[in-house]
Amino acid sequence: MxxxxxxxxxxxxxxxxxxxxxxxxxxxxxxxxxxxxxxxxxxxxxxxxxxxxxxxxxxxxxxxxxxxxxxxxxxxxxxxxxxxxxxxxxxxxxxxxxxxxxxxxxxxxxxxxxxxxxxxxxxxxxxxxxxxxxxxxxxxxxxxxxxxxxxxxxxxxxxxxxxxxxxxxxxxxxxxxxxxxxKPAHVMQMLAGTVTVHNISEIILTVSDALERSGNPVDFHRIAGAMRAYHQKKWSYSPAGSAPCREDEVE
Incomplete structure (x- = not known):
């Protein structure tokens, strides 16, 4: 090509x-x-x-x-x-x-x-x-x-x-x-969803900081992996080539 x-x-x-x-x-x-x-x-x-x-x-x-x-x-x-x-x-x-x-x-x-x-x-x-x-x-x-x-x-x-x-x-x-x-009719919804998704990284870091302060430190990568795994299970969607993730990574 x-x-x-x-x-x-x-x-x-x-x-x-x-x-x-x-x-x-x-x-x-x-x-x-x-x-x-x-x-x-x-x-x-x-x-x-x-x-x-x-x-x-x-x-x-x-x-x-x-x-x-x-x-x-x-x-x-x-x-x-x-x-x-x-x-x-x-x-x-x-x-x-x-x-x-x-x-x-x-x-x-x-x-x-x-x-x-x-x-x-x-x-x-x-x-x-x-x-x-x-x-x-x-x-x-x-x-x-x-x-x-x-x-x-x-x-x-x-x-x-x-x-x-x-x-x-x-x-x-x-x-x-x-x-x-x-499709053109869905561009604004897609953009709104994409912008919203960017906030998830801030949520993950906040959760990780709170757990550490409470004496239960969990690396933010594990929290993100658990969230991704839950999302894929919830919607029966796992993109081809997706990196490994586990729902039970955070107790």
Whole structure:
């Protein structure tokens, strides 16, 4: 599935640095010539330029698109900035590509809003776009999460993706673990659940601290393992490749 495709990142911030293994997985040594990234953070520009083998440009989204003629655009600005960039940068570029008869870039959109259907309305219903929430938890206590970590993909209901493009997207994010599709109608519930789940780590640490103060110390890893085991038993759900866990680890 690996193949050289020109890619441009619009919004080279923490998230796009985090998914660096995905670029390398798909492009290998070609990343240096097949990619370019744009950042609005002038104070951190030098560090990013030194860290990555591909060009990192300051505040020239349109120039990066014209220079690279990307097959994939990774769109990752802050949500508040996204609508303006869609109107001022993406829409004019997609019009130019159509006018010269080129292939329209596939759009990987990382802000949870706008939704896919909004991109179709603003950029044209002939584009391919997906909202993506990458898996941000791939290792815990040095252990790789083979089953629990998932990247969430949301495709607009208005148009199916060709199989080859969907397969490429799945392979692109495979270094971060598995992928799951979330329908547009359920995105906000999924985000709410994901945010809530992040509080569980604080609960586990609080329980561990309380047990220690009461003279019954239990390592927080064991508490987490017991919680995971109870959850899997309760819902008859154990993800493939899940790390071992036991319900009786905490007396």
């Amino acid at each position: 690996r193949q050289e495709r020109n890619m441009v990142i619009l919004g080279m911030g923490y998230l796009m640095e985090y998914i660096y293994p995905c670029y390398k997985h798909m492009l290998g040594e070609a990343a240096g010539r097949c990619m370019a990234a744009v950042t609005a953070d002038g104070a951190d520009l030098a560090r990013k330029q030194e860290k990555f083998e591909f060009p990192v440009i300051l505040d020239d989204n349109a120039g990066a698109l014209e220079q690279m003629e990307p097959e994939i655009i990774l769109f990752a600005p802050p949500p508040a900035v996204a609508p303006g960039l869609i109107e001022q940068v993406l829409a004019p570029y997609y019009r130019k590509v159509r006018e010269r008869g080129g292939k329209l870039p596939v759009l990987y959109a990382f802000p949870p809003k706008p939704e896919g259907r909004d991109y179709l309305e603003m950029l044209g219903n002939d584009i391919l776009v997906a909202n993506i929430l990458p898996n941000m938890v791939s290792r815990i206590a040095g252990e790789t999460l083979a089953g629990e970590g998932l990247t969430y993909l949301t495709f607009p209901d208005e148009g199916p993706w060709p199989k080859e493009e969907r397969d490429y997207l799945l392979e692109f994010f495979s270094p971060l673990g598995g992928c799951i599709e979330v």
